[in-house]
Amino acid sequence: MIRKFVIPKELGESIEVRLLQWCKAPGETVNVDDALLEFETDKAIVLVTASQPGVLRHCFFGDGDWMKPGDTAAWLSDTADEPLPEPGANLDDTLIVAFDAT
Amino acid sequence: MSRLFFREALCRAMAEEMERDPRVILMGQDIAAHGGSYAETRGLFERFGAARVRNTPVAEAVTVGLAAGAAAAGLRPLAFITYLDFLMLGLDPLVNYAAKLRFKSAGQLTAPMVVKATAGAKGQGPTHAQSIEPWLMNVPGLTVLAPSTAGDAYGLLKTALRAPGPVVFIDHKRLFPLGGVVPDQEETIPVGSAALRREGRDVTIVAHSYMSVVALEAAGALSKAGIEADVIDLRSLWPIDWDTLSASAGRTGHALFVEEGQEVCGVGAELAFGLQERVPGLRVARLGARRAPVSASPVLEAYTIPDATRIADAARRLLGKGAA
Numbered sequence: 399m400i401r402k403f404v405i406p407k408e409l410g411e412s413i414e415v416r417l418l419q420w421c422k423a424p425g426e427t428v429n430v431d432d433a434l435l436e437f438e439t440d441k442a443i444v445l446v447t448a449s450q451p452g453v454l455r456h457c458f459f460g461d462g463d464w465m466k467p468g469d470t471a472a473w474l475s476d477t478a479d480e481p482l483p484e485p486g487a488n489l490d491d492t493l494i495v496a497f498d499a500t
Numbered sequence: 501m502s503r504l505f506f507r508e509a510l511c512r513a514m515a516e517e518m519e520r521d522p523r524v525i526l527m528g529q530d531i532a533a534h535g536g537s538y539a540e541t542r543g544l545f546e547r548f549g550a551a552r553v554r555n556t557p558v559a560e561a562v563t564v565g566l567a568a569g570a571a572a573a574g575l576r577p578l579a580f581i582t583y584l585d586f587l588m589l590g591l592d593p594l595v596n597y598a599a600k601l602r603f604k605s606a607g608q609l610t611a612p613m614v615v616k617a618t619a620g621a622k623g624q625g626p627t628h629a630q631s632i633e634p635w636l637m638n639v640p641g642l643t644v645l646a647p648s649t650a651g652d653a654y655g656l657l658k659t660a661l662r663a664p665g666p667v668v669f670i671d672h673k674r675l676f677p678l679g680g681v682v683p684d685q686e687e688t689i690p691v692g693s694a695a696l697r698r699e700g701r702d703v704t705i706v707a708h709s710y711m712s713v714v715a716l717e718a719a720g721a722l723s724k725a726g727i728e729a730d731v732i733d734l735r736s737l738w739p740i741d742w743d744t745l746s747a748s749a750g751r752t753g754h755a756l757f758v759e760e761g762q763e764v765c766g767v768g769a770e771l772a773f774g775l776q777e778r779v780p781g782l783r784v785a786r787l788g789a790r791r792a793p794v795s796a797s798p799v800l801e802a803y804t805i806p807d808a809t810r811i812a813d814a815a816r817r818l819l820g821k822g823a824a
Contacts, residue, residue: 416505441539464503
């Protein structure tokens with residue numbers, strides 16, 4: 399199954415966030431509790447960790463890019479060889495993640 | 501051009517000016533190791549040291565008084581007042597000493613200081629969310645700046661830190677979550693220069709600080725209804741950029757003044773009168789907070805403060821087109 403990772407809308411009053419870095423590269427396996435990416439709000443640096451396993455397949459933003467809550471930041475899949483949908487496809491399934499703000 | 505958070509734009513301005521001029525010092529609550537209430541001084545304590553980045557107690561009268569004295573003695577202090585409301589405690593040293601020093605001493609002494617304070621309503625209730633800019637505009641000798649973008653915050657804070665006399669630099673709680681474009685090269689913005697944010701032909705909407713953001717939203721809605729608005733972001737509340745205001749109002753013939761603070765004796769009251777003197781036949785209207793303290797209830801807070809709908813309705817009324 400292909401899943402999307404969405405920048406959460408539950409970020410308090412943040413309107414924009416900045417992607418600091420991906421902790422995984424496309425093609426890499428993501429295990430539960432693995433760090434996926436780090437982004438910055440106006441108030442905090444947020445580390446995102448995976449709460450379910452998968453393979454990071456495609457990143458829609460690069461390090462330093464600005465994103466909005468609700469943006470799809472990446473696609474992940476259960477296995478590395480699942481075909482990806484057409485670009486722009488709106489997927490139903492969302493990767494479950496945890497947030498740790500510092 | 502780089503995109504920065506509002507706090508980062510402020511921080512860069514302070515760092516550059518502290519690098520450039522050893523007389524620039526910072527003083528305020530939680531600005532040292534903590535990095536500021538909005539993280540706007542993050543890294544400056546580590547970079548410039550405890551002598552130039554100084555924590556102060558919760559004592560605004562003392563903070564502003566010390567800044568005025570330090571300025572008269574040759575430093576260039578930037579005093580942080582967490583919320584603009586708390587500047588009421590520091591008005592005596594600011595108004596009676598700093599603003600008047602050059603006049604009282606026949607120019608022998610000056611007070612080149614900046615007071616930076618955060619205005620605006622965002623859930624903090626009646627005494628932590630007021631917009632009292634007009635109180636300060638009323639004082640001869642004070643420069644009053646109020647940017648609405650990260651780029652302007654950067655350029656205006658740098659200007660403030662080089663200014664000959666006291667400057668009050670007012671930002672807004674709702675500006676901090678926003679990013680904005682800041683020039684890569686060092687740049688300053690002169691005092692008394694407003695910015696035309698959007699061009700239209702029908703009505704001039706004048707705002708400052710966060711209300712400029714809301715006014716642009718209203719202008720977008722008006723445009724869909726066939727009404728095109730000039731939106732002027734004042735940036736400088738004193739001195740006032742009458743040239744930019746007059747040029748726009750001369751074209752549109754209608755000027756709407758929007759502010760988050762009270763209408764009574766407000767920014768709009770002063771500007772509407774002054775602009776009518778300069779643009780014969782100009783039709784004006786003003787829109788500010790309803791006559792009540794800022795509420796701690798989010799519902800009542802939103803009810804009292806102008807939003808895009810109320811601004812657009814006020815513009816339609818001014819043009820004789822009725823509210824939507």
